[in-house]
Amino acid sequence: MPELATAFQTAQSNVEPSEGDWENAPAAHDEIGRVLAEDEKLSEWGISPILIGSYGRRVSIRRVFDVDMFCRLEDYPTGLAASDVIDRVYDVLRDQYSSPSVTKFDRSVTVLMPDSDGLFVDIVPARKAGTAWEIPVRNGGWIETNPIKMTELKEDKNAxxxxxxVPCVKLLRQSRRTLLGRAKLGGFTVEMALFTACEDGLVTGNSMGEFFASALEGVAEVFRRMADEGFQMPDPSRDGEVLVFDEDADFETARDKFSSAAIDARAAYNMGDDEAGKAALLLQGILGSNDDFTNVFPMPSGYDKQGNKRNYAEGSKPGNQQTTAGDLRFG
Structure with missing residues (x-):
């Protein structure tokens, strides 16, 4: 296969959040954190917010439309209901921002931040539960989670x-957008499928091209197990526990789409050096486009949009700014 290392580097850059995205999220976190900390009751409960989710784990992709704010309550009173916390957070934020910008849900409060290019912040209160934390669920109860440990595990896996x-997680998140569209299955589910596949020894590779193809194969296999065998993904942040996903998560569609994408990615990897354009076309079909780029994965130099090698008789013709295609095996 033409390794296309430069093209993969460009694709990785093309899915990175914009400079504005990276600035808006922490600014919103700081602003809301100050508002909540100034409330006497929340301060009494020991509120200490951090950013979690894909942004907190630094695996977000362009564009960042929402971030998760994990509001740890270090001194949570015994007997206090989750709904009481949600109500308090909602009242404080509604007083600060206009009512249409603040929405209360069973497990969180969401704020549409002013002057932040459409950024939503989802504020989730949490109480201590041993070495982990608990967050509200729809029935008024609590469910255990450990996002801080999840971030540490991501760093360990990256090393x-x-x-x-981490770059592969982002490429897979971009692939999910392209492959699944509106099908019910989020980026976190894909990320955890990759983690599970890595833990099961299904993912290998010494270059991003090989690693990406293997990752798609591993993720497809995890989704196959879930769709066909009722497999439950282990929660790597909590010993002996499994991850819980939305009831309407469509693992059958995910199985089919990722299996097909894995076949294309492996075919691209197996192509010869003179087929770099055709390999790029297959990868473009997997990664699609985003708001800023027609194709996340670029066509390598020396090939037209259809993946055909440009024909230059004797190097560059006079007046032609296109140089002769060189060795496309970048690493």
Whole structure:
């Protein structure tokens, strides 16, 4: 296969959040954190917010439309209901921002931040539960979670795979957008499928091209197990527990779409050096486009949009700014 290392580097850059995204999220976190900390009751409960989710784990992709704010309550009173916390957070934020910008849900409060290019912040209160935390669920109860540990595990996995794991998570999140569209299955589910596949020894590779193809195969296999065998993904942040996903998560569609994408990615990897354009076309079909780029994965130099090698008789013709295609095997 033409490794297309430069093209993969460009694709990785193309899915990175914009400079504005990276600035808006922490600014919103700081602003809301100050508002909540100034409330006497929340301060008494020991509120201490941090950013979690894909942004907190640094695996967000362009564009960042929402971020999760994990509001740890270090001194949570015994007997206090989750709904009481939600109500208090909602009242404080409604007083600060206009009512249409603040929405209360069973497990969180969401704020549409002013002057932040459409950024929503989802504020989730949490209480201590041993070495982990608990967050509200729809029935008024609590469910255990450990997002801080999840971030640590992501860093460990990235080091284990030579700094390719995090870039691959982002490419897979972009692939999910392209492959699944509005099908019910979020980026976190894909990320955890990759983690599970790595833990099961299904993912290998010494270059991003090989690693990406293997990752798609591993994720497809995890989704196959879930759709066909009732497999439950382990929660790596909590020993002996499994991850819980939305009841309407469509694992059958995910199985089919990711299996097909894995076949294309492996075919691209197996192509010869003179087929770099055709390989790029297959990868473009998997990664699609985003708001800023027609194709996340670029066509390598020396090939037209259909993946055909440009024909230059004797190097560059006079007046033609296109140089002769060189060796496309970048690493």
């Amino acid at each position: 284990e795979y030579g700094e390719m794991y």
